[in-house]
Amino acid sequence: MEKALTAKEAAEKLRCSYWRIIQMVHRGEIPSYRVGKYIRIREEALDEWIRAQELFYYNPKLLPNNKGITRK
Incomplete structure (x- = not known):
C-alpha cells in the first residue's frame, strides 16, 4: 500500500513550511x-x-506546456 503523507510530513520532506505546502495544494501545484x-x-x-x-x-x-505557461 502506498504511503500517504500529511501536509506537515510533505513540508518536512521538501524542507519548507507547512503553509507553503497548503498554498501549493490549493493552487493545484x-x-x-x-x-x-x-x-x-x-x-x-x-x-x-x-x-x-x-x-x-x-x-x-x-x-510540456503546463497551464498555459510558456518557457522559451
Whole structure:
C-alpha cells in the first residue's frame, strides 16, 4: 500500500513550511486529495513532482506546456 503523507510530513520532506505546502495544494501545484478536512499527498506522487521540478529547472524545454505557461 502506498504511503500517504500529511501536509506537515510533505513540508518536512521538501524542507519548507507547512503553509507553503497548503498554498501549493490549493493552487493545484502539488497533487493531493482530501480525507474529510485533512490533506493527504501520496509519497510516490510527491517524488514524481520533485523529479518534474528538477527536470524543469535544469531543462525547461523538455517539459510540456503546463497551464498555459510558456518557457522559451
